[in-house]
Amino acid sequence: MYLKLTAYYALKLYENGGSDEKARNIIMNTISVMVSNFEFSEKDFEALANGFKNILPPLIKKYESLANVKDDIPESLKSVLKLDEKADIIRSIKLGEQEFLKKAKEISAESRDLYKILFVLAKSICINVLDLESFGVDAEDGYLSILKLLNSLNADEQNPEKIKALIEEMAGMDDRLMRTLQKAREERYGKPEVAEVSYTTTPGKAILVVGSNIRELEDVLEAVKGKEIDVYTHDEMMLANTFPQFRQYSNLKGQYGQGIENCLLDFATFPGPIILTRHSLYNVEHLYRGLLYTTDFASSKGVIPIKDKDFSGVIESAEKAKGFKTGRPCETVTIGFNYDEVIAKIKEKAGKFSRVFIIGLGAYTLEQKAYFEKLFSQVPDDVLIVSLSYCIQRDNIICLNACFDSYAVTRLTEALSKELALPVTVFFPKCDRHTISQMVYLTKTENVDLYVGKCTPIMLNPNMITTFQKAFGIKGLTSVKKDLDEILKK
Structure with a gap:
């Protein structure tokens, strides 16, 4: 009211x-x-x-x-x-x-x-x-x-x-x-590029930065510049590593943990303060309370607010925390892609195919993994698949590790629908505020069909999903055979 x-x-x-x-x-x-x-x-x-x-x-x-x-x-x-x-x-x-x-x-x-x-x-x-x-x-x-x-x-x-x-x-x-x-x-920060991101931890004091607001990651890195405090990204913040400007910060060590689904363990094992950037509170604050700080408009009990970009409290907390004593070597992952090169590559291959499938960012559940593995194995050879998440090696599949670049789906879909005279089917495995908005927007794009995976009740309850799909002509994933039969008969 x-x-x-x-x-x-x-x-x-x-x-x-x-x-x-x-x-x-x-x-x-x-x-x-x-x-x-x-x-x-x-x-x-x-x-x-x-x-x-x-x-x-x-x-x-x-x-x-x-x-x-x-x-x-x-x-x-x-x-x-x-x-x-x-x-x-x-x-x-x-x-x-x-x-x-x-x-x-x-x-x-x-x-x-x-x-x-x-x-x-x-x-x-x-x-x-x-x-x-x-x-x-x-x-x-x-x-x-x-x-x-x-x-x-x-x-x-x-x-x-x-x-x-x-x-x-x-x-x-x-x-x-x-x-x-x-x-x-x-x-x-420069145009995003392919980047190698390390999961290795090194001995020393550390701060973990969570969320998607990379502008605030820059503020944190500037605040610790010249100090012996390392900074690690978590979940969506990993995307910052694809921007060239962030490579100037020697304190930025890489990614920590397995992502938001595993944040309870990730946060409990991180030996230093954790900064929740704006709009990330809804993901984590109900799971873990401890050395948590936030730049957000509101903060829950046990989460310390950061005002006016003053990170002195976080820095003091990091210096007092135990930090990583020995560090641990881990694998390096390749993320990001050159957008123009990908479009050129797809246009070069397009003459061999009758339609295009675009697979968006994944929710990475076992059920979804099984679905897309089966989909990839059953898709005809004349269908080109551009996947931003799930992938297997096939001649008709282009694998892109888009990391957490949620807008990549819209950019690719619009470009391909304009550049190629082919029908495009977009699969949205993940259901969040980004994808819901994108799906509605893409319903206005000609020759494009949309499919969406399961939404959590927190985002859209079952009644809302039914209303959403009916109102905008968006289909839910069912079985691979049924979905493929429906798509390919058009």
Whole structure:
């Protein structure tokens, strides 16, 4: 409710030529952490509610003064104003539940599912906008799209077709933001290249950096420059190793651990502090608490916030920690690819094939591994497979270790659908905020079919998956034989 009311006045202010930075920050950061399984304690919730209550009066006053109006608020939002500054958390929750139940009765189950999907895209947009801001890029259009989305919740009519159209609009916005973010990264760090990444640990003090915000990894590396503290990446942060600029940091040693699915063990065995960069809290904070620090907007109990890029507390913690006593030699992996070279290679081979399969980033479950191994063995020789994850050696398979480059699927799909006069089938083994947004966006690409693996209930519950697939014509993976028969008969 506070979010909707703040967005209402922020949009009204914007339409009258004004702006409010505090409103923008709290809206974008709240969505980026709330539309997930982030654990909010009573204290966290109360602090967030108070944040909204503190900025609302001056925001309303600023708008009314600029627009020369008074009490300009839709009927659906007037109940929010019943909460005065002394309202406690119990009263806030009670009013929120009343509004939720009232709204739930007014819309269909399909519309509810579509709205939940819409907020997955909203989270992706907010994260991309905030990441762009860390590169000094003002993504005003992304912020405006969020204001319009939140204000759509105030509309009297909530039919599925309108919500679906809004989802498609948001997916287009998210794609533009991802393109801009990729460009910002390349301008700052150079174009990604094939890189050898070591899993070897070396004796010494160490810090582990988790998440996907490579701009914050740069901040950490700058903070420890000249100090005898090594830095290791974890999970998605591994992608930073493909950017040439990061090779200047001698403290950056490589990757540690087996990824987010194994983070409980990875974090428990790491002998130093762990930094959770922005938007990574939802992955790990409920699994492990210890020497955890975060740069995020909100932090859970036991996770120490980092403010204003001040890493002094982390550095002190690293110096006091035991660090790696002996180190351990491990394998080196090759990640990344040259995009232009891959497109040229595919175009060179295209004349031999009747269609193209693109396999996106994998979830790496045993079930998925078995599915794609079987798929690769049964695909006809006249089908070209470009795989960013699962792979076997065959003449008609091009294997690319895209690491965690989630946008690579969209780039390859769009390029191949334009360059080749061949039907393209895209498999999304992984179901997350990136892929959900990309799937919606790619439904507008001609001659492209989409298949998606299982989504976790945290991301999309079974009812939402059914609604998602039906609304956008996306198919779920079933059996290899059934899926191949369906694809190849077209």
